[in-house]
Amino acid sequence: MPTTTKEPTYEIGQFAGIVGLSAPTIRYYENQGLLKARRTANGRRYFTEQDIKWVKFLLHLKGTGMSINDLKKYVTWRAEGDSTIPYRLDLLKQTKADFMEEYRQVQHHLQILNDKIDWYEAKESGKDTGKEPFADYLKQVGHEE
Amino acid sequence: MPTTTKEPTYEIGQFAGIVGLSAPTIRYYENQGLLKARRTANGRRYFTEQDIKWVKFLLHLKGTGMSINDLKKYVTWRAEGDSTIPYRLDLLKQTKADFMEEYRQVQHHLQILNDKIDWYEAKESGKDTGKEPFADYLKQVGHEE
DNA sequence: CTACAACTTAAAGTGAACTTTAAGTCAACT
DNA sequence: AGTTGACTTAAAGTTCACTTTAAGTTGTAG
Numbered sequence: 001m002p003t004t005t006k007e008p009t010y011e012i013g014q015f016a017g018i019v020g021l022s023a024p025t026i027r028y029y030e031n032q033g034l035l036k037a038r039r040t041a042n043g044r045r046y047f048t049e050q051d052i053k054w055v056k057f058l059l060h061l062k063g064t065g066m067s068i069n070d071l072k073k074y075v076t077w078r079a080e081g082d083s084t085i086p087y088r089l090d091l092l093k094q095t096k097a098d099f100m101e102e103y104r105q106v107q108h109h110l111q112i113l114n115d116k117i118d119w120y121e122a123k124e125s126g127k128d129t130g131k132e133p134f135a136d137y138l139k140q141v142g143h144e145e
Numbered sequence: 146m147p148t149t150t151k152e153p154t155y156e157i158g159q160f161a162g163i164v165g166l167s168a169p170t171i172r173y174y175e176n177q178g179l180l181k182a183r184r185t186a187n188g189r190r191y192f193t194e195q196d197i198k199w200v201k202f203l204l205h206l207k208g209t210g211m212s213i214n215d216l217k218k219y220v221t222w223r224a225e226g227d228s229t230i231p232y233r234l235d236l237l238k239q240t241k242a243d244f245m246e247e248y249r250q251v252q253h254h255l256q257i258l259n260d261k262i263d264w265y266e267a268k269e270s271g272k273d274t275g276k277e278p279f280a281d282y283l284k285q286v287g288h289e290e
Numbered sequence: 291c292t293a294c295a296a297c298t299t300a301a302a303g304t305g306a307a308c309t310t311t312a313a314g315t316c317a318a319c320t
Numbered sequence: 321a322g323t324t325g326a327c328t329t330a331a332a333g334t335t336c337a338c339t340t341t342a343a344g345t346t347g348t349a350g
């Protein structure tokens with residue numbers, strides 16, 4: 001008794017929905033060479049579970065700051081086989097380094113944003129109490145660099 | 146003995162250098178209403194230490210994800226006085242909420258990136274030893290969502 | 291068998307945030 | 321006084337990552 005359940009396939013619309021992109025974006029990615037779609041006899045694209053995993057992986061890389069162009073490089077090298085692993089590794093490491101740098105800066109930006117929110121909240125609550133000991137506090141939180 | 150040291154002022158190029166933007170970008174920001182420049186008798190812009198602080202603050206907000214349009218709203222409300230503080234606070238809080246959401250996602254993306262780097266490094270070091278116990282490891286780190 | 295939704299293509303359009311260009315004015319140095 | 325570099329403007333151009341359009345084909349439900 002063959003329990004060979006055939007792997008499900010998806011047309012572009014369904015596939016797009018699953019990976020959280022639009023159908024045109026999927027076509028765009030295919031044109032950019034980031035993914036390749038199988039075709040039915042009538043020329044319609046269809047995708048597999050593997051494709052879902054692949055796109056999700058690409059989106060993770062993209063989410064760390066890799067541009068479409070970076071992804072293209074990666075995909076091209078990947079297609080060229082194991083000899084390009086050092087290039088791919090360098091690219092990923094550089095991506096990580098850039099990410100970490102951005103991360104640090106963004107932490108600082110968040111700090112300032114939080115300070116400002118606190119500042120406004122203190123000011124608002126002060127408005128209600130009628131008191132205003134905020135002139136000093138104001139200076140204190142005056143964003144020095 | 147008057148120690149009244151006059152506050153230094155900067156022309157657009159110097160100012161741009163200090164805040165880390167280009168002169169055209171400063172002009173662009175001024176056109177967008179994000180900052181206002183004083184002018185000399187001859188129509189040249191000049192900027193003060195206050196302007197430096199202001200732009201740096203804007204860049205911190207921008208760095209947390211606020212668009213030029215968001216910044217415009219903020220600046221407009223700010224110019225309208227204390228009555229708009231609730232709007233400004235809402236905008237900053239929403240910015241923070243969006244930021245935190247993005248932050249969470251990006252943490253996950255980084256995790257995947259790190260996994261992949263580890264995976265490539267394991268593969269590379271494996272190539273040198275000649276051993277290959279990586280088939281299993283490979284599957285383990287096969288990015289499930 | 292006829293709707294109608296979902297697919298196909300190539301090409302043009304969009305929005306965000308600048309950047310570049312062109313033509314001109316002005317300040318500072320030798 | 322002349323050259324050079326920094327400024328002035330408005331407008332057009334650039335880049336990125338899609339999105340929209342237009343015209344046509346195909347699969348399915350009634």
